[in-house]
Amino acid sequence: MISALFRGGIHPPDNKNLSAEKPIATASQxxxxxxxxxxxxxxxxxxxxxxxxxxxxxxxxxxxxxxxxxxxxxxxxxxxxxxxxxxxxxxxxxxxxxxxxNGKDEWTILKDTPDFERLSPEELKEKIKIAGIVGMGGAAFPTVIKLSPPKEKPIDTVILNGAECEPYLTADYRLMIEHPDEIILGLEILIKIFGVPRGYIGIEDNKPDAIEKMNQALQGKETIEVVALPAKYPQGAEKMLIKSVTGREIPPRALPMDVKVVVQNVGTARAVFEAVRYGKPLxxxxxxxxxxxxxxxxxxxxxxxxxxxxxxxxxxxxxxxxxxxxxxxxxxxxxxxxxxxxxxxxxxxxxxxxxxxMVHAADFGPCIRCGRCIEICPMGLMPSMLSIYAEKGFYEGAKEYNLFDCFECGSCAFVCPSKRPIVQLVRLAKSMVKP
Amino acid sequence: MKNEKSGLIVSVSPHIKDAETTERIMWSVSLSLLPAVLMGAYFFGPRAVFTVILSILSAVLSEYIFLKAMKKKVVVLDGSAFLTGLLLGLNLPPSVPFFIPVIGAIVAVIITKQLFGGLGYNIFNPALIGRAFLLVSFPRLMTVWNEPAAAFIHLDARTTATPLGILKEEGVTKLIEVFGDKWNLYSQLLFGHRGGCIGETSVLALLIGAAFLMHKKYITWHIPISFLGTASLIAWIFGGQEGFFTGDPLLHLMTGGLMLGAFFMATDYVTSPSVKNGQILFGTGCGFLTMLIRLKGGYPEGVMFAILIMNCFSPLIDRGFRTKVFGAVKKPEQGAKQ
Structure with a gap:
């Protein structure tokens, strides 16, 4: 199922083959x-x-x-x-x-809960809270806050983010290959907390093994569906993922819960399971x-x-x-x-x-208005104008071009033939004007 | 920026970049004009080639001297001055005196481009302003058209009129008569055996270059197709002598500088809109103005002025066709109230 692919995006060389086949190994102490x-x-x-x-x-x-x-x-x-x-x-x-x-790896006493399936949503949330779980995809937002939306914002869909659209990275991929059951148990806990009928796992279609593994592990479970997403950066960005899976667009400056969706990274789901089942902190x-x-x-x-x-x-x-x-x-x-x-x-x-x-970008040229960045901006912005305004110090002008809707995915700077540091200029402008 | 202690480079994300560069785009566009240059050489001889080379040299040298004098970073190798010179050269009659390309290139590069802030900041297409300046200042020299000859050496070339000139002055019947019959007319236009600017006569050569640019995705269909489509439509409706809908769109498409203009000049990144929907409006405007001048104006050809006039509107079109922000319901929200 793909509801609606987001517009724009890029296809950088993913270089995931460097590490994709290396099983997860425990690092030395x-x-x-x-x-x-x-x-x-x-x-x-x-x-x-x-x-x-x-x-x-x-x-x-x-x-x-x-x-x-x-x-x-x-x-x-x-x-x-x-x-x-x-x-x-x-x-x-x-x-x-x-x-x-001291190298002994001595655990503190953890509270094991083999019958965790009987816990109430509130009890589950408490366990997630004390385990210190945060979003493991990069933003590190405290998970329990995401799991506690205000009453007037009901949730009807939980999505796990297994897109891992960043080039090179394979950690989520390995996790899905090696620990699919724990990820699914984690998602089931999230589904229970929200009392929603369905959960989705979004995975880019350049990881067919991961899609297959997850589907195998899901045999007999009707409530969860794996969604194969076209590989395109930034597919794993929250807004793009929600759009691709549900067809819903988060309005500017709103949150996923405003479209009744909660997104968690696959690694976070596993951490949620371990926190609930074994009492293991992150x-x-x-x-x-x-x-x-x-x-x-x-x-x-x-x-x-x-x-x-x-x-x-x-x-x-x-x-x-x-x-x-x-x-x-x-x-x-x-x-x-x-x-x-x-x-x-x-x-x-x-x-x-x-x-x-590396492409050395110490030297960048003027914007030649080729429009490539406008074509690929997943947020529908005009990065060229943002960069020109910021470069000349007209920060208010950048704001008028929806500066604060930019989440700095870097697609524009990737495609820019003049190698303009667009993300840097956007950050500069953001620091100079009020939202 | 390098960290002194660790020797590691620290810079803002993203840390990978596409291999495409401005330089490569400029040189590729120049390369795409090679078939047109070769056909110009074939029909108009060494004199035409020399005119083009002189135009390129003048443009590059003007840029170099200006940047040096202004103590700016010398970036002539970015290929943009080369391309401007090349386009100007291809837009000149084959046997203009040698001072013509020199003056045109100076006007194009220094006045039209550098004085407006250099690459990326010029409002008008530099090569076209250079040509417009020459046409207005030296109208007679700029309208002497050599008769094409397949022979490579021709010392005293005879002059002729351009197909559009004949069409304007004497009508379509005379034009067909000059070329023998209608099919001969079309094939000569396609191949390039006719009077005109050095680079505009061979439609085939221009289409080869355009196909290359489109294949490389350096240009998209939006501007050329809306430009040519609008021009064809108007030619068909209003271009005929026996009333509405009797015009010959093919004749108008293949004559004058329409192909050169639509694929290589109107598509100039800097002076055309960046937003795709806006590009369609831009191309449509170019097509409309071209035909307005051709059918009702004082000049037989209107491509140059059409593109220059539409250049003025590019920033406005970009504003009007701003992209829809992800998730926004209506028009993008304006931060500051006017």
Whole structure:
């Protein structure tokens, strides 16, 4: 079933073959983890441990600092070495808990619930809340907030996002191949929470194995349907995914719940299952370490707080020609000034770019108004005009061209023949005018 | 930007980019005009080739000198000045004096393009302004048409009239008479054996180049087809001598600079609308104005002025045809109230 494909979009080379066939392997234990107290959208956590204190794996170390927030737990057993400011992947200094790993991997006591199917929606939500689960596709929005829409906004559809439209990344793909049952159980929990009749799993059709695996695991389950989506970036963007699966368009500046839909990443669904069934907090995740600049691309099961430099070593280290390390995918990820920053709950991948994969864009030309960006903008914007206004300092003009509807997918900058840094100019303009 | 400690490059997403570049587009468009150049050379001899080369050299040199003098980054290798010079050259009669392409190129590159802010900021198609300037300033020199000859060397070429000139002055019967019969007329127009500007005579050569550009997706159907379609429709309805609906659209399509203009000049990215629906209106306007000038105006040919007039409207058309924002119900919301 495909209701309506979104307009625009691009087909960048996906380079997923670098890591697609590598089964998920558990990364080696780091000696030290740096766990940021702010890994989610919303208020940072308050530390509930003190330096010198012994902690177990899965023990809460930060409590929510507000309504939109999520608790943080230790990913190792060991001793709190320090609480201080450390850089995160975005280059900001954030309060982080540094824990020396004793290597024993001792779990704190987790509440097992074999009969979780009998829990009420409220009980299920409470378990998801205390497990500190956030969206694992990248945005890291606290999941429980998404699961608690206001009464006047009823939900009728739950969609799992297995599109993984970012080039290079294969973590969600591997998860769907290796753990389809847990993803489905997670989706069933979400369906129960909302009391909706149907759930969908959207997967791009360039991953036929994943579609097949999920369909096999779904045998006999009538309430869930796999939707094969045409592979086209940014198919996995929330708005585009909802449009493709349900045909509904989220109005400008509205949320999925305004069209009665909730979207969760497939990894999040699995984390939801593990939180409900085993009481397991979100302290580990699957991510892809890949790119032409790394010796041995892999899909790894990683503890939150592990330094990215540790993972790079794990994958054979940087090649000679490695020039850029990206946290996330190459279309929307952040280039790291240094690999000594920790993995967080929202880190979906590490892409190391080699010299050959780069198109150096230090030098960009004027807009020649070819209109390519207008053709491909999935939001129906005119990126050319946004970039021209922003470049000349006419930020109000950019606003008139719907600046704030841009979610910075980067498709325009990808196709621009003049190599204009359109996303950068859009961000500049956004910072200069009020929405 | 490189981080000093780690040696890693830090830049804003996206981190991958398409291989297409402005330079490649400009050089590809120039390449697509090669068949037209070759046919021009075949029919009008070395003199015509030299005129085109002189035009290109003048355009590139003007750009170089201007950018140097203004202490701007010299970007002549982006191919845009080359393309402007080439288009100007192809839009000149075969045997103009040598100062003509030089003056035209200077007007095109310096006045029309650079003084408006350089590539991307000019309102009018540079090559066409260059040509319009020449036509208005040197009307006699710009309307001397050599008779085409397949022989490569012809020192004292005879002059002739263009098919459109004959059509305007003496009517379609005379035009058919000049070419022998109707089918001979069509085949000569297709092949290019007729009087006219260096690059506009061979419809076949131009279509080969246009097919290349469309195949490469450098141009889309929107402007050329709406341009040619509108012109054909008007030619059919109003172009005949025996009343409405007796005109010959094919004759109008294959004569003058219509093919060159519709596929290679009106499609100029900078001076045409960027939004596809707007491009259709733009092309329709070009077709309408071309035929208005051809049928009712003082000049036999109207493509150049039609495109230049429509160039004025491009920014307005882009505003009017703004794309629909995802999820928006009606017109895109205006942030600031006027």
């Amino acid at each position: 780091p000696d030290t983890v740096f766990i940021p107290l702010s890994q989610h959208l919303g208020a940072p956590c308050k530390a509930v441990v003190t330096p010198g204190q012994e902690v177990k794996k899965g023990e809460q170390i930060g409590e929510p600092g507000g309504f939109v927030s999520a608790p943080v737990h230790s990913s190792v057993s060991g001793k709190v070495a320090a609480i201080g400011e450390f850089p995160n992947a975005m280059g900001r200094m954030v309060t982080s808990v540094v824990i020396e790993n 302290i580990e995740r699957v991510l892809t370490v890949t790119g032409g600049g790394i010796h041995d691309p892999r899909n790894l099961f990683v503890k939150v707080g592990t330094l990215i430099s540790h993972l790079i070593e794990e994958c054979g280290g940087l090649r000679e020609d490695a020039v850029k390390v990206i946290s996330g995918g190459p279309m929307m990820g952040f280039a790291l000034p240094s690999p000594d920053v920790p993995v967080t709950k929202g880190t979906s991948g590490i892409v190391v770019m080699s010299e050959q994969e």
